[in-house]
Amino acid sequence: MADLPNKARVVIIGGGIVGCSVAYHLAKLGWKDVVLLERKQLTSGTTWHAAGLIGQLRATANMTKLARYSAELYLGLEEETGVATGMRQVGSVSAALTDERLEELYRTAAMARAFGVPVEELSPKEVLEKYEHINLDGVTGGVWLPTDGQADPANIALALAKGARQMGATVKERIKVTGMSKEGRRVTGVDWASDDGKEQGHIACDMIVNCAGMWGHEVGKMAGSNVPLHACEHFYIVTEGIDKLAQMPVLRVPDECAYYKEDAGKILLGAFEPNAKPWGMNGIADSFEFDQLPEDFDHFEPILEAAVNRMPMLAEAGIHTFFNGPESFTPDDAYHLGLAPEMDNVWVAAGFNSIGIQSAGGAGMALAQWMQDGEKPFDLGDVDISRMHPFQGNKTYLFERSKETLGLLYADHYPYRQKATARGVRRTPFHHDLLAQGAVMGEIGGWERANWFANEGQEREYQYTWKRQNWFENSAAEHRAVRENVGMYDMSSFGKIRVEGPDAEAFLNYVGGGNYSVPNGKIVYTQFLNSRGGIEADVTITRLTETSYLVVTPAVTRLADQVWMERHKGNFNVVITDVTPGEGVLAIMGPNARKLLEKVSPADFTNATNPFGTAQDIELGMGIARAHRVTYVGELGWEIYVSADMAGHAFETLFEAGQDMGLKLCGMHMMDSCRIEKGFRHFGHDITCEDHVIDAGLGFAVKTDKPDFIGKAAVLERKETGPKHRMVQFKLTDPEPLLFHNEPLIRDGEIVGYISSGNYGHTLGGAIGMGYVPCEGEKAADVLASTYEIDVMGTRVRAEASLKPMYDPKSERVKV
Known part of the structure; x- marks a missing residue:
């Protein structure tokens, strides 16, 4: 007998490590009536064949926080549940084979220091000391992360499932969700059937969580939500036992697309090749369970050939296992977490891009807290599924993009790197006019946007480097045109949302921090705040008529910003419409x-x-x-x-x-370099849902003398106590180094934070960065009285600091 309840607070669909983590963390928060349904056996999709690498450093502070949480959780799970997780902190070495890769690794090491992750830069000789079996030919250096580790993925999942059961959750195998009942924007229950077809039933529920992994796209459709992901083939080999092979760190050689893991006296060699093989285009067989895909030795051979040279012991070791298994990848290589934009009670945790093991603990914790509070516990913008636009669920698009995203895990992560596949989906009305004038396009949210303009005879493509890229002087000329004469650029991709109806004014005064009781034609720069005073959206709102407004948003946050308004509409009589393409x-x-x-x-x-x-x-x-x-x-x-x-x-x-x-056509790189000179904040980098609007220096945009609005109490409280952090603008005194973001920020010799966004200030004559400085109980003068440096690839560079914009601090130029 299936012995399933007919009602639950939440039904979790999918019993891989992520679904088990969500169940575990909800149960830990005291949730009762948690039901997890797995179509076959726990871990039988992707989890069982994962390599089990537990890295702790990710691209942003909060993603690193989640990865570190995972590692700490796994270390204690065995004692809690009695299930061995195999978690060992063996450390990891990443080796570079080019100077460009070494700069990336050293910048990553600097970032690790800002995030509090132990790290050490390595010379080639020190790489060999950490990993004695490596052939140093071509190695330019590396980094050492001593707290990285490896573990048994399936057992971690089983430990989480056992922990969830111990706290009262129901975890059932061989139960497939076959359908869902819905009312409006809510799922009201799930239909299920046993694996043998002998039993079926229905569970009414308050909400569901889609943890279906590579089935997540189809489960999403069943739930009326868009979950863009696609499975790809992922290859690795396991050698025969190697005599006297002791425990070793994990080794990554990204320039050869390879990683190495010692396990029980054998070596596992895995690959993230540049041209991946999408899989499952016609759906995944209903019988899929612990399945392997057909071998493709020709595809893997170049990786193996390089690996035998890099680790000569492999030439003598026989291959015990050649493994090919599917894993799911998203269009931007970031996983999907959060409340589905299309529905009000459908949550998602799927598409983990081959880092599901190291991410699952933290992702489960963050999602459970979000579900508990109704608000994100901290900034999760990198992975919030509301960043995905509807077209990104298109199967042809996903097929084309997935060929690239697997390989991007180990590709050079150059600044400004553009995706090469699945391009040209969304074009502005000026697209061909701009191309005719030399535009070099970038892509964001599917939109093709002119990032810079090539000169006559110049290659119309990016030539990537960590130094000044080939478009640096082009963008500088565009920057000067805007500062000194006149420039024109295309902003059509920015989101345009109409808010209309008899309650439009009252609604916006509730949902936004500004005052929208203004004359027709007035433009209000404003933020949407959460209950903590954090910034959920950074927009301009123009009153068009007595009953209609236009909300203009960043291109990628249009959907998220519209959904935020929809979810807070309540009983206000308004209609909210996306008019971006119009x-x-x-x-x-x-x-x-x-x-x-x-x-x-x-x-x-x-x-x-x-x-x-x-x-x-x-x-x-x-x-x-x-x-x-x-x-x-x-x-x-x-x-x-x-x-x-x-x-x-x-x-x-x-x-x-x-x-x-002398009108000059300009691109998005110019816009960013100009805005950072002026100290304008960039949403998603400088301001997020966990950055208080007062700390961000945007209190002037919040009008607390109006009736209640979302976040008002938090704003008044912070105005009373004073900011806990201050957003400061920095300029490097040396004009040569470049800033991008996440470089450590050093105050009076101590790391106090990191640069939230960076670019080059062509008018100010140096790299400009923005960053928060902790300052609880301090006056503004105290903040500026300190000495500041920024760590650029391990070198501390002096920086000037300012709380006012370094360029045109009184905004006289915009008002002439």
Whole structure:
């Protein structure tokens, strides 16, 4: 007998390590009526054949926090449950074969220090001392992470499942979810059937969690939600036993796409090859359980050939196992966690991109806390599933992108690196006009965007490096054009959401921190806050009419920002609509922006009629448009909104009128370098849901004299106590080094944080970074009285610090 309840608080679908972790952590929080259903046996999808590497350093502070939590959890699970996890902190060595890779590793080591992870940079000789079996040919250096480890993935999952059961959760194997009942934006229950088909039933539930791994896409569809992921073949070999092989650290040689793990006197050699093999395009057989895929030795042979040279002992060792098993990968190599945007009680933890073992403990903890509180416990923007746009569930797109994402795990993680596959899905109305003028496109959220413009005869492609890339001077020229004359760039990809209805004003005054009781045409820069005063969205809101507003968001957060509003709509009588594709947007920025617009439009662009922060309808050439006087680059300028049908005409009219003025087409790299000089915050880097709006220096945008709004109490409290951190702008005194983000921030000799975003300030003459400085109980003057340095690849570089924008601190240029 299945012996399943007919009602549960939550049903977790999938019994791999992630599903078991979610069940364990919910039970640990005291949840009762937790039911986990596994279609076959626990771990039988991907978990059972994972390599079990437990790395602790990830690309951001919070992802590192989750990985470290996993390692600590696994160390204690055996004592708690009696199930051996095989967790051993053997350390890991990553070896570089090029100077570029060594810079990446050394920058990673600096980041580890900022995140509190023990780390040591290694010379080639020291690499050999840590890993005696490596052939040092071509090795330029490496890094040592002593607290990294390895474990038995299946046993960790079984330990988590046992722990969940001990705390009252129900964990059932050989029960498949066959369907779901839904009412509006909620799943009300799941239908199930036993593996042998003899039993079936229904469990009413308050919520579900999709932990179905490589089945997550299909389970997502069943639940009315989009979970973009695709399975790929993942290869490794295990040698015969090697005489006298002692316990060894994990070795990674990313330039050869390889990792090595000693286990019971054998070597496991695995690969993340650049051109992966997608799998399961026609679905996964219902009988799949602990299955292997057919061998493809030709595909693996180049990896093995390099490995035999890198570790000569492999030449003498026989191959005991050639393994090929499927794992799921997402379009951006970050896993999916959180509340599905399309539904109000469907949670997701899936698509772990071959790092599921090291991630599962922390991901389960974070998701359980999120489910408990109804708010993220800290910033999870990197993995929040609301970053995924609807088109990314397209199977053809996923098939094409997955060929690349597996290999990106070990590819050079250069700054500004662009995805090469599944491109060209979303194009702005100006796409072909920009290409004709030399645009080099990047991609974000599927949007093709001009990042920089090539000169005549210059290669129209990125040449990646950790130093100044081939477009550095191009972007510098675009930067100077905006600072000194006039530039034009495409902002059509930014999200545009209309909020309309009789309660539009009251609704926005509740959901946002600003005051939207303003005249028609007024633009309000604002944030959506959570109950802790953290920043959930950073937007501008323009009042169009008495009953309609336009909310403009960053391109990638459009869906998340719209969902945030939808979920807080309550009884307000409003309609919220995405209108992003309906209008093209051209930004005209620079001291001569007004002169250019006056050449193409009879409208009045003077301060008297169109002051900063206002919008007006205008004639443009032979068409019509709407001009928003606002800037993200810190100069006089307008964003010109024009309906898609007139966008081509608008571009031609502005471009031709600008030819005798030296108008320069510009890209997104210019926009970022200009905004960081002006100290403007970048959502997702400088400001997130765990950064308090007062600490971020954005208290001016929050109007506490209006009636209750989300986060008001937290804002008033922090205004009373003063900030716990201050967002500070830094400029390196040496003009040569570059800042990207996550470089350690050093105050009076001690690491106190890290750079949240960085770029080069072409006007200020050095790399510029933003970062939070802890300052509880301190005055602003105390913060600035300190000496600051930033760790760039292990070298401490002096930095000037400022709480006001270093460029145009009084914003006089934008208001002329």
